[in-house]
Amino acid sequence: MHIVVLETALxxxxxxxxxxxTSLTQGxxxxxxxxxxxxxxxxxxxxxxxxxxxxxxxxxxxTV
Numbered sequence: 078m079h080i081v082v083l084e085t086a087l088x089x090x091x092x093x094x095x096x097x098x099t100s101l102t103q104g105x106x107x108x109x110x111x112x113x114x115x116x117x118x119x120x121x122x123x124x125x126x127x128x129x130x131x132x133x134x135x136x137x138x139x140t141v
Contacts, residue, residue, distance in 0.1 A: 078136045081110075081132055081139070082139050082141060083113050083141070084113065084114045085116060086141075088141050095141065113128045113131065
C-alpha cells in the first residue's frame with residue numbers, strides 16, 4: 078500500500094500517528110510512505126502539482 082503523509086502540524090496527537098505509520102512500514106507488509114512537508118507554505122506551483130499527483134495516486138492519505 079502506498080501511504081501519502083501530509084505534514085501540516087494540524088493534528089494534536091502527532092506522536093501517536095507517527096508510531097502507527099512506523100508500525101505500518103515495518104514487518105513483512107512493508108507499506109511505502111511518501112512524505113510532504115506543507116507546514117511552511119513554500120512550495121512552488123510545480124511542487125504542489127507533484128503533491129497532488131501523489132495524493133491522487135496514493136492508497137491512503139494521512140495528515141499529521
